[in-house]
Amino acid sequence: xxxxxxxxxxxxxxxxxxxxxxxxxxxxxxxxxxxxxxxxxxxxxxxxxxxxxxxxxxxxxxxxxxxxxxxxxxxxxxxxxxxxxxxxxxxxxxxxxxxxxxxxxxxxxxxxxxxxxxxxxxxxxxxxxxxxxxxxxxxxxxxxxxxxxxxxxxxxxxxxxxxxxxxxxxxxxxx
Numbered sequence: 001x002x003x004x005x006x007x008x009x010x011x012x013x014x015x016x017x018x019x020x021x022x023x024x025x026x027x028x029x030x031x032x033x034x035x036x037x038x039x040x041x042x043x044x045x046x047x048x049x050x051x052x053x054x055x056x057x058x059x060x061x062x063x064x065x066x067x068x069x070x071x072x073x074x075x076x077x078x079x080x081x082x083x084x085x086x087x088x089x090x091x092x093x094x095x096x097x098x099x100x101x102x103x104x105x106x107x108x109x110x111x112x113x114x115x116x117x118x119x120x121x122x123x124x125x126x127x128x129x130x131x132x133x134x135x136x137x138x139x140x141x142x143x144x145x146x147x148x149x150x151x152x153x154x155x156x157x158x159x160x161x162x163x164x165x166x167x168x169x170x171x172x173x174x175x
Contacts, residue, residue: 033060035077039145043152044170045073069157073167080149086113086123089142093127097138103129109137109159116143118172126160141168 033045048064048071060075090108097103111125122143129136139160140153152168154160 033075035075035150037077039077039148039150040174041145041150042170042172042174043075044167045075046167048073071154071156071164073152073154073164075150075152078149078151080144080147084144084149086142086144089123089140090125090127093125093138093140094129097127097129102132104132105130114141114169116141116169116171116173120145120171120173122171124168128159139165139168141171143171143173145173 030044030046032042034040034042045060045062046064048062050062060073062073064071090111094103094106094108097106106127106129109126109128111123114122114124116122120143122141124139124141126137126139129138134157136155136157137159138153138155140151143150150171152171154164154167156164
């Protein structure tokens, strides 16, 4: 009986040591994407799979799929329509989601003026919406420069975390 107890005690001690040891995880490194046309900018992109659905070279789409949901990051550069203001963007985005994805129950959770880390004025907002099959949250950052509109968004099945918001917020324009 004493030998069994000693064996169990050693096994428990070994298990506790393993549980307390730091676990080294290999994390994929983020990358810097550089847009070398006007307006020149960079932003951080996660090391996720590239989506084959990007419609042009001016669109960056990355996807991360896990067993529970798909998260996407998208960056788009468009001509800035005459007279467009930041305040128009949430309504425009909802109209886009309804038309392209047949979205329903679209609600802007918040919207506000921000400044990017390089001092550029920008606008951020988050929309909660229903795709025909699932509930989604989309966080967007828009900036205007050189008569262009740069939009970077993250969409996921939960309210967008700060860890995901860091990608759109990493947008920096080059001089």
